[in-house]
Structures are given as C-alpha cells and as structure tokens.
Amino acid sequence: MKECFERGPFSPEFHAAAELIGKRWNGAILWALFHGLNRFGELNSAIPGLSARVLSERLKELEDAGVVEREVTPDTPVRITYRLTPKGDALRAVFKQLNVWSMAWPSTHDPVA
C-alpha cells in the first residue's frame, strides 16, 4: 500500500493534477476547449461569470502547466487562439468521470431549482 500511496495521491503529480482540475474556472475553460471553442472572445462569452482578466490568468496557468498552447496568427487584427496539447486532451477522460459523478450524486447543498 505504501508504494501505491507514493505513486498516488501523495505524489506531487497527483496533488498538482487535482489542484489544476479543482481550481475555480479551470473546469469550465477546459470543457469549452474540449468542445472546440478556441478564441479568447469565444471562451470569454461562453463562460458565464468569468471576467476577461481571470480568463487570461487561467489560460496562462494552463499554458504553464502544459495543457494549453497559445498560437498567435499574424493577421489583421492579430488572431490569438488556444488549443489543448496532447496532455490537455488526455484530461477528457478525467472530466468525463467527474461529470458523470457530479450528475449521479448532486450536491446536497446549493440545490438547483
């Protein structure tokens, strides 16, 4: 069991992954990217309540974590798009499971009318 723990949730990798998923807005941003939205404005308008400033911060963090790539196309005006890296795309399976769980076991708090 000790070995399992070391490779599992007590590893820096697991901590980092869980915190990445759990950080506010990241779930919504990644989900929008999974669904093909890739321009800043598209992401911004697709996610209710998320400000442009916070979206920008989160995208930078996701880039630093290696899950998102930013691409600048020298057009007029300059076009900036975001895409999932293979590492980011591999998160789909985690999100799917989390979404299944969250629908199967809704929170007992903040019930939706």
Next chain:
Amino acid sequence: MKECFERGPFSPEFHAAAELIGKRWNGAILWALFHGLNRFGELNSAIPGLSARVLSERLKELEDAGVVEREVTPDTPVRITYRLTPKGDALRAVFKQLNVWSMAWPSTHDPVA
C-alpha cells in the same frame, strides 16, 4: 452544445465536484479511505504533512458534502471511525482516471528527483 455546457462544467454540481477533488489534502484523505484506513489516527499518520487540525476540518467538510460518514462507537475509549458513503465510494472512478493522467503526464514543474 449549450445544453451540454449547462449540464456539464458550468453546473453548480460540476463546480462543487471539481473543487471537492481539488481542495488541498482531500485527494489524499479520500485515497486513504479508499484503501481501508478509517480511524482518525490512521489517517493522520498515513498522510505526511497533514496536521490533525486540518484533517479534522477536511473530514467535517467531506461529511457535509455527503461523501464521508463519521461513526462513534461507545467503547472505552470511545472509538471514532470514518467510512465512505456510496456517494464517496463512487469517486474511486474519478480518482483512478486522475491518477492515471497524473502519472502519464507528470508536471513539467517541481520535477521529482
């Protein structure tokens, strides 16, 4: 897609689930419970760096979220155990996926020697 978004990551359920998973220590605590540790002292000594005070707070939050049950056995001394509810047990699938991902795609930061 709109409907998918509403049922998915923009729903309060998905937000709550992602934040539950992502909150510091919750991953380790739930993983220890998945592996059959169920006494406060066992959990406390199994998770390096986690203080008794924070463990106690997290267990209360996990109880409030409906994923953990606390059981008091009137023994001498009183025995307090924690167990996963069916809702908590159902998180195994999410953790498994997250663990697979975190091992397959280790963080580019804080590399482990």
